[in-house]
Amino acid sequence: MGIQREIGGFFDLSLPFNDEAEYHKNALRLNSGRNAFLYILKSKKVKKLYLPLYICDSILDTIDDRFIDIEYYHINENMEPVQEFNLGTNEYLLYVNYFGINQENVYRLLKKYDQVIVDNTQAFYYFPFGNEPTFYSPRKFFGVADGAYLYIDTFLKESLEKDYSFERYEHLLKRVELPANETYNVFIGNEEKLNRLSLKKMSRLTSLFLQNIDYDSFKVVRESNFNYYHTRLRSINKLNIDIRQLNGPMVYPLLCEVEGLKEFLIENKIYIPTYWNDVLKRITQANFEYKMVRYLFPLPIDQRYNCNDLDRIVKLIEKYISN
Numbered sequence: 302m303g304i305q306r307e308i309g310g311f312f313d314l315s316l317p318f319n320d321e322a323e324y325h326k327n328a329l330r331l332n333s334g335r336n337a338f339l340y341i342l343k344s345k346k347v348k349k350l351y352l353p354l355y356i357c358d359s360i361l362d363t364i365d366d367r368f369i370d371i372e373y374y375h376i377n378e379n380m381e382p383v384q385e386f387n388l389g390t391n392e393y394l395l396y397v398n399y400f401g402i403n404q405e406n407v408y409r410l411l412k413k414y415d416q417v418i419v420d421n422t423q424a425f426y427y428f429p430f431g432n433e434p435t436f437y438s439p440r441k442f443f444g445v446a447d448g449a450y451l452y453i454d455t456f457l458k459e460s461l462e463k464d465y466s467f468e469r470y471e472h473l474l475k476r477v478e479l480p481a482n483e484t485y486n487v488f489i490g491n492e493e494k495l496n497r498l499s500l501k502k503m504s505r506l507t508s509l510f511l512q513n514i515d516y517d518s519f520k521v522v523r524e525s526n527f528n529y530y531h532t533r534l535r536s537i538n539k540l541n542i543d544i545r546q547l548n549g550p551m552v553y554p555l556l557c558e559v560e561g562l563k564e565f566l567i568e569n570k571i572y573i574p575t576y577w578n579d580v581l582k583r584i585t586q587a588n589f590e591y592k593m594v595r596y597l598f599p600l601p602i603d604q605r606y607n608c609n610d611l612d613r614i615v616k617l618i619e620k621y622i623s624n
Contacts, residue, residue, distance in 0.1 A: 314506075314509070316509040316510065316512070316513055317512070317513065318509065318512065319512045319513075320508070320512055322512045322513070322514075323508075323511050323512050324425070324426070324511075324514075324516045325428075325437060325450040325452075327452075328437070328450035328451055328452050329450065329451040329452075329453065330448070330449075330450065330502055330503035330508060331448070331449045331450070331451055331461075331500070331501070331502060331503055332447055332448060332449065332464040332466070332498055332500070332501045332502065332503055332504065332507075333438070333447055333448070333449050333495050333498050334359075334422045334436060334437065334438035334449045335359050335360070335362075335363050335449075335495070335496065335498070336363075336449065336498060336499075336500040336501070337436035337437070337438075337449040337450070337451040338360060338363050338418075338420070338436055339363050339500055340436075340451055340453070340457065340500060341418055341434045341436065341451070341453060342363070342364065342369065343457060344453060344455040344456060344457050345391070345393065345434065345453075345455055346391055347369055347391055347392075347393050348368070348369060348370065348390075348391040348392060349369065349370040349371075349372065349389070349391070349392040349393070350364065350369055350370070350371050350372070350392075350393055350394075350395055351372050351373075351374055351386055351388075351392070351393070351394045351395065352371055352372070352373055352374070352395050353373070353374060353375075353376055353382070353395070353396070353397060354373045354374070354375055354376075354580060354583050354584055354588070354590050355376055355397075355399075355576075355577075355580055355590040355593055355594075356395075356397060356420075356577070356580070357576070357577045357579075358577065358579040359496060360395075360420070362496065373583065374386075375588060375589065375590065376589065376590065377589060378539070378540065378541055378589060379406070379541050380399045380403050380406060380540075381403075381406045381409070382394075382396070382410075386414060388414055388415070388416045392416060393416045393417065393418050394410065394414055394416065394417050394418070395417075395418045395420060396410055396417060396418070396419060396420065397420040397422075397423065398419060398420065398421050398423060398424035398427065399423060399554070400423055400424075400550055400551055400552055400553075400554045400599070401421075401423050401424035401425065401426070401427070401548065401549065401550035401551045402424075402542060402543070402547065402550050402554075403424075404424065404427055404546065404548065405543070405546070407419055407427075407430070408430060411430055411431070411433055417433050418433070418434045418435075418436075419433055419434065419435040419436075420436065421435050421436065421437050422436065422437060422438035422441055423441065423550075423551045423552075424437075424548075424550070424551070425437055425438075425439060425441070425442045425549060425551070426516075426520055426548045426549035427548055428452075429452045432452075432454045433452075434451070434452065434453045434454075435451070435452045435453075436449060436450065436451045436452075437449060437450040437451075439511055441551060442519075442549075442551065442603070443510075443511070443514055443519075444473050444476075444510070445473075445507050445510050445511060446466055446469040446470045446472075446473055446491060446507065447464070447466050447469055447495060447498070447503075447504070447507055448466075448503045448504070448507040448508070448511065449503070461500060461501055461502045462501050462502065463501060463502045463503075463504065463505065464498070464501040464502060464503065464504040465504055465506075466504035466506050466507050467504075467506055469491050469494060469495075470506070471487050471491070472484045472487040472488040472490075472491055475487060481572060518604070519549070519603070519604040520548070520549035522602075522603070522604045522606075523549045523550060523551075523602050523603060523604065524547045524548075524549060524550070526553070526602035526603075526606060526607075526608075526611055527544070527547055527550050527553050527602050528544060528547070529608055529611050530553040530555070530600055530602065530611060530615070531544055531553065533611075533615045534553075534555055534615065534618070537555075537557050537622065538554075538555050538556055538557065539556040539557065539558065539592075539596075540554055540555075540556040542554070550602065551599075551602075552599035552600060552601060552602055553599070553600040553602050554597055554598075554599055554600075555597070555598040555599075555600055555618075556592065556593070556596055556597050556598075557596060557598060557618075557622075558592065558595075558596045559596070559621070559622055561621075562598065562618065562621055562622070563575070563598060565617070565621045566598070566614070566617060566618070566621075569617055571614055571617065573598050573599060573600070574599055575594065575597075576593070576594070576597060576599060577594065578594060580593075580594050581594055598618075600614060601614075
């Protein structure tokens with residue numbers, strides 16, 4: 302006899318169950334982007350990886366270099382690899398769809414190479430072109446604490462447990478009622494927990510949250526905000542940006558070689574992240590990646606903000622640069 306269903310008692314969160322409402326409803330649901338990448342490495346039996354130098358260290362920490370060789374490649378101002386690749390058996394090229402605006406680079410690479418892994422953690426709204434292994438991190442776009450989606454055609458034989466994530470939602474619940482600076486330490490603690498997660502299925506809690514998101518309207522807001530920034534800031538942006546095929550990008554990437562701008566914005570409660578300080582260990586100042594770490598300002602465009610918010614940010618940038 303199975304476990305009896307509980308009836309009565311106190312309520313849980315009032316989140317309706319509707320898996321058809323999930324954006325990536327046909328993908329595997331896993332507990333973190335890092336573990337989605339690990340799933341690919343294991344299922345594809347990867348022996349060698351070509352990685353961009355401009356990449357988060359959490360990806361590197363997933364790779365067991367006792368069994369997988371790593372070779373780095375550079376990117377240019379179009380965010381595309383600057384070299385050709387000769388991919389042998391069990392050798393793969395990883396490409397990051399940076400900021401969610403480099404789908405054309407993904408397409409060109411897939412036309413040239415069969416063994417490409419697509420990191421769409423910054424490009425939630427793009428689906429795979431075909432069977433290329435592709436993974437996503439919804440917490441970079443929405444208010445969830447963990448979770449990942451994975452498209453892949455080779456599956457592990459091992460059975461995965463379902464994760465529990467209620468203890469990882471403290472910073473999000475506090476953020477509803479408290480300022481970001483009062484919840485930041487809890488957020489950082491959660492990031493550290495995510496780095497230690499073992500490979501499991503997505504938790505029921507995170508899955509329920511992801512079934513209750515208005516994906517279409519949030520996408521429209523992101524695209525509108527992106528266009529607003531580009532109209533106002535394109536003259537000072539050193540990145541080549543094509544806005545003709547926007548699809549719910551993650552941020553507006555402003556590349557502007559101005560010292561102290563990030564600190565000025567943070568002083569004015571505009572919290573701009575850095576992608577990624579650890580990259581500096583692998584490059585020199587002569588590399589394009591150095592400029593990306595030092596002078597890229599990923600400006601927020603998500604569903605929480607409107608033109609008034611963006612206008613404030615743009616005016617602060619203009620004020621600082623003019624001075």
